[in-house]
Amino acid sequence: MHAKVSSAQAGAAALKQAFRRHNIAAVVAMFAAALAFPFMPGVEGWMASQASLIVIYIIAAQGVSILTGYTGLVTVGHGGFLAIGAYTSALLSKFFGVDLVIGIVAGGLMAGVIGFALGLVFLRLSGAFMAIGTLGFAFFVGTVVNNVPIFEGREGISLPDNRVLGMEIGDVGFYVVSLTCLGLTTLFIYRLVHSGVGRAFMALRDSERAAESSGVNRLLFRTLSFSVSAAITGIAGALNAHIVNYVSAEVFADIWYSVDFLVATVVGGSAMMMGPFVGGVFIVMVPFFLEELADFAFIFKGVVLIGVLILAPAGIAGVLARPVQAWRARKLKALQQTGDAE
Amino acid sequence: MFGQLVLSGIATGALYALTAVAVVVVFRNTRTINLAQGDFAMIGAFAAMIFIKDLGLNYYMALALAVVTCVTLGIAFERLVMRPIADSDWLTLFTATLGMYYVLHGVAGWFWGRDTKAFPVTFDPTPIEVVGALISHGHLINMGWAAGIGLMLFLFFRYTKQGIAMRAVTDDPDTAMLMGIPVRFIVMLTWGMAGFLAAFAGVLLAPIVYVAPEMMDEVLIKGYVAAVFGGLYSIPGAILGALMIGVAENMAGGYLGSHYKTATAFAMIVVLLAFRPQGLFGIQKRREF
Numbered sequence: 001m002h003a004k005v006s007s008a009q010a011g012a013a014a015l016k017q018a019f020r021r022h023n024i025a026a027v028v029a030m031f032a033a034a035l036a037f038p039f040m041p042g043v044e045g046w047m048a049s050q051a052s053l054i055v056i057y058i059i060a061a062q063g064v065s066i067l068t069g070y071t072g073l074v075t076v077g078h079g080g081f082l083a084i085g086a087y088t089s090a091l092l093s094k095f096f097g098v099d100l101v102i103g104i105v106a107g108g109l110m111a112g113v114i115g116f117a118l119g120l121v122f123l124r125l126s127g128a129f130m131a132i133g134t135l136g137f138a139f140f141v142g143t144v145v146n147n148v149p150i151f152e153g154r155e156g157i158s159l160p161d162n163r164v165l166g167m168e169i170g171d172v173g174f175y176v177v178s179l180t181c182l183g184l185t186t187l188f189i190y191r192l193v194h195s196g197v198g199r200a201f202m203a204l205r206d207s208e209r210a211a212e213s214s215g216v217n218r219l220l221f222r223t224l225s226f227s228v229s230a231a232i233t234g235i236a237g238a239l240n241a242h243i244v245n246y247v248s249a250e251v252f253a254d255i256w257y258s259v260d261f262l263v264a265t266v267v268g269g270s271a272m273m274m275g276p277f278v279g280g281v282f283i284v285m286v287p288f289f290l291e292e293l294a295d296f297a298f299i300f301k302g303v304v305l306i307g308v309l310i311l312a313p314a315g316i317a318g319v320l321a322r323p324v325q326a327w328r329a330r331k332l333k334a335l336q337q338t339g340d341a342e
Numbered sequence: 343m344f345g346q347l348v349l350s351g352i353a354t355g356a357l358y359a360l361t362a363v364a365v366v367v368v369f370r371n372t373r374t375i376n377l378a379q380g381d382f383a384m385i386g387a388f389a390a391m392i393f394i395k396d397l398g399l400n401y402y403m404a405l406a407l408a409v410v411t412c413v414t415l416g417i418a419f420e421r422l423v424m425r426p427i428a429d430s431d432w433l434t435l436f437t438a439t440l441g442m443y444y445v446l447h448g449v450a451g452w453f454w455g456r457d458t459k460a461f462p463v464t465f466d467p468t469p470i471e472v473v474g475a476l477i478s479h480g481h482l483i484n485m486g487w488a489a490g491i492g493l494m495l496f497l498f499f500r501y502t503k504q505g506i507a508m509r510a511v512t513d514d515p516d517t518a519m520l521m522g523i524p525v526r527f528i529v530m531l532t533w534g535m536a537g538f539l540a541a542f543a544g545v546l547l548a549p550i551v552y553v554a555p556e557m558m559d560e561v562l563i564k565g566y567v568a569a570v571f572g573g574l575y576s577i578p579g580a581i582l583g584a585l586m587i588g589v590a591e592n593m594a595g596g597y598l599g600s601h602y603k604t605a606t607a608f609a610m611i612v613v614l615l616a617f618r619p620q621g622l623f624g625i626q627k628r629r630e631f
Contacts, residue, residue: 068433072433074432074433074436121612121615121616122615122616124619125615125619127373127432128369128373128375128432128436128570128574129570129574129615129619131375131436132375132566132567132570132611132615133611133612133615135563135566135608136567136608136609136611136612136615137608137612139563139604139605139608140605140608140609140612143601143602143604143605143608146601147601147602259440262437262440263437263440266433266434266437270433294451294456295447295448295449295451295452295456296448296452297448298444298445298447298448298451299444299445299448299449299452300448301441301444301448302440302441302442302443302444302445302446302447302448303441303445304441305437305438305440305441305444306423306438306441306442306445309427309430309434309437309438309441310423310426310427310438313427313430313434
């Protein structure tokens with residue numbers, strides 16, 4: 001009797017293990033396909049550039065999803081961290097001619113440190129107050145970039161060609177670098193979300209009071225979430241500076257980045273691994289296809305956003321995942337029933 | 343110089359106050375920061391412009407019709423978008439208003455174009471002297487309107503049944519419902535009031551600046567900051583916050599340079615939120631938000 005129950009349980013565990021392997025295989029296949037994309041026949045350099053832009057948005061949205069989706073703090077200020085990452089990398093590259101890899105790491109670190117500080121400043125905020133506070137931060141960064149001489153305001157800074165490990169790279173090379181960054185951030189977030197830290201974030205999201213009384217250190221995990229989230233968006237910023245080898249306040253002081261990242265996160269699915277991927281593609285491709293119809297692109301974005309919120313609050317990734325989840329649930333249930341029958 | 347900066351700051355602040363009060367009224371009854379508030383006003387300004395230009399109505403008729411348009415818009419938004427998701431979390435409500443912002447921006451750009459247009463009615467540009475400082479005719483009239491609306495709101499919330507019901511919903515929607523207050527109707531009324539205030543904000547601002555899809559963006563942001571100054575629950579707090587921000591940014595513009603105008607408002611808010619997260623006057627009533 002006992003042996004049978006545990007054999008059914010072991011079967012269920014094995015099945016869950018298999019599902020996890022399928023997930024990993026699917027993600028690896030997706031990355032392999034993405035990596036092969038620029039080498040396919042008929043794909044030109046500018047397409048690789050456009051694809052890099054999507055990748056950058058996905059990374060930035062991943063940063064937002066850590067704070068907004070997993071920790072439950074709505075941010076409208078991640079454009080600020082994008083700018084911090086971009087300018088850190090741009091200035092290093094301008095004055096010291098550093099390698100792109102070092103620029104990316106430095107951009108991420110700088111954004112992470114400032115994110116940590118902002119997490120401390122906004123320690124007591126949530127909801128609407130947090131949204132307005134982070135918006136204020138983005139404006140503040142924009143003003144600094146516009147007015148402090150070293151950032152050269154609207155004139156902008158032109159950067160030397162990208163070098164990775166001493167080699168000059170073109171559009172395709174840059175795409176490979178961005179995709180590598182995306183792979184690393186995705187792996188990192190997967191590990192994070194499935195660790196004790198990720199569970200602490202989600203506990204804080206679901207109820208700060210309950211989490212605290214179960215021994216979750218609110219101060220630690222809130223600031224940690226802030227800095228990790230900022231660092232990832234900072235990496236996206238560093239990439240964004242080098243995609244066109246030019247940074248200017250015209251682009252980076254714009255509040256719309258912050259809003260776009262939030263929209264990408266929400267439309268894709270704010271607390272799902274695949275959410276930022278769907279959202280990033282959406283937010284880059286809508287203006288791309290509707291280039292001539294900028295106003296219509298606005299309406300379309302708004303209608304899709306409202307439609308997703310009303311019909312599919314878990315985001316588009318949630319809708320896409322639903323049949324797979326249903327199939328898996330059926331399989332698990334069938335297994336349990338055969339266990340019961342025995 | 344000082345008196346001049348204060349007076350014109352108060353004049354700008356009075357216009358921010360209309361938006362700030364609308365943000366507070368909507369927030370405290372629906373938990374939502376309404377990002378579309380500025381676009382309601384923008385639609386109001388465009389509507390008034392059309393009523394004057396194409397239908398040949400006078401200013402006051404156009405203003406009245408713009409009010410009707412915006413109130414309808416606010417109520418429609420509540421019924422079609424906000425009500426189906428009323429029980430969702432804060433992020434959903436917030437991004438839904440962002441969706442509305444996109445839609446209204448797109449619609450305005452689609453129908454009327456992105457270029458800035460002059461409003462058909464302008465005020466006498468010669469400045470008037472008030473206690474040693476100069477102020478333009480238009481600003482003075484707007485301050486009068488804003489004060490009148492403030493008085494009206496005071497009377498509404500103090501003496502009418504609907505106003506008192508609205509305050510009851512703010513205090514505790516569940517208890518209000520148990521006491522027989524039609525909470526959903528009151529929430530709809532709240533959005534209608536947001537439209538009402540938006541129409542005035544748009545039509546009063548239009549002659550001073552211009553009419554364009556993005557005309558209200560900056561005002562809206564100042565309106566939020568002002569609302570947060572008052573703690574997001576208090577109408578007098580929001581009005582005072584709006585006047586303070588108007589004056590402070592005018593000071594910064596006068597003494598530091600006009601680049602720093604918007605940044606001043608946000609520097610103020612970041613400092614305030616770091617040290618007094620509940621706002622200057624507000625006691626945050628529902629702690630979970």
